[in-house]
Amino acid sequence: MALMQDYDIVMGLEIHAELATKTKVFCSCKNEFGDEPNTNTCPVCTGMPGSLPILNKRAVELAIKAGLAFGSSISKYTVFERKNYFYPDLSKAYQISQLVYPLNLGGGIRLDSGKFIRLNRIHLEEDAGKLTHISKAVGTFVDYNRGGTPLIEMVTEPDFTSAEEVIEFLKRVREILVFEDIAKCKMEQGGLRCDVNLSVKKKGSTELGTRTEMKNLNSFKSVQRAIEYEAKRQIELVSSGEEVVQETRKWDDDKGKSLSMRTKEEAQDYRYFPDPDLHALKISDEDIAKIRSEMTMLPEERRAMYQSAFGLPKYDAEILTTSKYISDYFENCVKLYNNPKKISNWIMVDLLKIVKDQGKDQDDIEFPVSEQDLVAIIKMVEEKLIGKNLGLELLEKIIIKREDPMQLAKSLGMLVTISDEEILALLKKLKAENEKVSIDYKSDPEKISGFIVGYVMKNTGGKANSLKVKSLICEVFEK
Template identity: 40%
Template sequence: MDKSIIEKYQPVIGLEIHAQLSTQSKIFASDSTEFGSMPNTNVSVITLAHPGTLPLLNKKVVEYAIKMGLASGCEINRVNFFDRKNYFYPDLPKGYQTTQDKAPICKGGEVVIRMKEGEKVIRLNRIHMEDDAGKNLHLAGETDTLVDYNRAGVPLIEIVTEPDIRSSEEAFQVVTEIRKLVRYLEVCDGNMEEGSMRCDANVSVMLKGATQYGKKVEIKNMNSIRNVQRAIDHEIERQIELIEKGEAIFSETRMFDATTGSTYGMRTKEELNDYRYFPEPDLQPLHISDTWLADIKATMPSLPNFLYKKFTEEFGLPQYDAQVLTDSKEIALYFEDLCKHTKNYKAASNWVMGPVKGYLNELTLHINDFPLSTQKLSELIALVESGKVSFAVASQKIFPEMINQKGGSAQQIAEKMNLIQESDTGALQPLIDEAIAKYPNKVAEYKAGKTNLLAMFMGEVMKLTKGKADPKITSELLKKTLDNLN
């Protein structure tokens, strides 16, 4: 579609993000929540909704929901109710979902995203608790649909944004930030490929300058953050194309096909009254006391936005460095601890983003498995800072040896491997003189204005010192010697 046509319209997007909570048992039953178990092994009479069974709320689910609310700046609702949301699918054994309609545990709040234009605040409408459904299985060669109820009753929080998102890129960043938050809080692993975090997008378009939103369409079945962006891009173009043709847009639920990059109709969008919400009679109101809330607040970790500001404002790092370092909670905390042992924050950032992450990626390791303590790594940073070794020597020779030995200081290893740079001008001068005397013709060319020959002489000195000459001191001394020659 022509770009000029697309630019006439303003997309309006809201997201509904479901995060499976990392509890060991389900929200209303003691069944295991372990992923990957054999079908229908993590079930009980409560999960299967046998007559006479009653739910019992998992306290840890409430704590995790509150943590997410606090991290998002929400108002925590002190008196909570659960509701029944009625609909009938084979993977919903009760015939209804237990959720929160009128009294969500978290109200309001926001997510801050960083775009090229700067920071943007995306408002949250609510965060509420509910139970998950089972899973329909369509096996190759089978005509019947099979149902696995292991997932039924697994606890969820649903994070609902306001329709503040104006592009697929912004939606990408919102999902990225929310995944980062749930991982920092350790309430969900954020793995979209396994379905432990899922995103539905409500998309509409309107002419720029219009005040009334268009008909919204809900998109489901996006199993990666990149696919969220792809699905929204396709849906925006599809809706614009229909409007340009004078055709109507139906409020419906559509699925995303990652293979074709397109969406297709699934069902007409239900209205809220189709669900026949009513209060859950088998669960008492949930009261959150001041003491309980204070105890939860006391367990809150440092959050990515706080660390980002600390790294940029207090440590003076570029925004790019801070963004990369805060992508992972464990990397961010390792870096923060490293900065307790060195004041050269930029060098520390370079080491963590470079050699450290490179080593972890190469061996597919987690930072918790990294063998060097922050104290040991700071010694290596100090060694480079002192000019005793170059960064190249430190990263390519000393760093691997420190990892292999799992002991010994950077200084000891550098001395043992005879890697300490020669910075004594008295010792360097005879070698510089030797390198210059070896190429009288090149000296004449240098004196005639071919100053780029300095690099050739530098290389010769490095050969004579077996790479141990301090580059900065050597370069200055070499240039001074050549310039003073008659």
């Protein structure tokens, strides 16, 4: 495809994220995914005549928090406007959004390459209901539960030149929104959706081509595929002398192609105007300071700290920052016991395996053992009071029984109880039974010691102190 290389791709994004509030943005209906259709509705969110919206303060706070997290400047004065259009999923016939005075302006994210992707704005608006098309014969169902859910819309400048940049950006946005408890971003539930504006131009040219908009992409994979498809389609059109039509296109993930939804001629004039039922909002420095005080250290900063201050490998740092919960849990453990690498191993290898076996979603993971109890077990293993395998068994028992680890280990007879004499007897027995061990010991004592320790552990039910065993080996085998 020499052709592709002759063109630059230019892209901008509009990202919608549903805010993690308990209730909707202008009424007290529950903001909950998956409930029985049309049960979380009221006259306000369905737009019945005479009903009046009341702004959800938490939604505004979360939207401001998003602005702070992405380095936007927070507007001191912001206005809600009505965006008027008719569609069956919008029973009000207008959406409350922001046009002229959005809540947050500017900001952005620096990609790993060092390139800065600029945000134009982050504003607050409400979501529409959801249509489910069954068939021509049966028709279409509408569920207004989602109508009135608070959304932030993040609009970027047209700074992207590849699908990889878009995906990296989206992943970082998702990570930050989830980490700060701003949005849950469950993509499969539509909690984070992305529109991609895309145009192509001759390499090096400063003149932008005609752009198309692809709507509501809700997985990283469909974003990637849709971009690749659309870029190829536009380049083929332009290079064969045809024109790209400015239009909105819908990506069909099953068919692997996009279809025209509406062209510019059909584009609607939304007749935005300030919502007369809602006051303009004034935001004070105190409001902003209060929200800022709620913020946590962002995942990127934590990864850097884990590597520099705790000396962890990059891999560990990445796994431990997959959610704020895991990250906080790890840091709490380190505060109790300053042995970050050992704690990291137990969390990454053992605890995460236990919760994943229970089928938990990465973002919903909570560990079934307290930081104090986990650290108590790790310390017992490190101080050789208990073998590693028995330590793991103890962990599993603590999860079920929720008892004090030391007490439980004692009552179950898990602690190291084997005397030096018993260890020496076992070593002598091994020497007598297995001549090869002595020969191997003479050629490379270090290499065979693991086998010998394993033999003693196996024959004591794991209750010998492995360090002790190691120190006693020479007494038997060097004679």
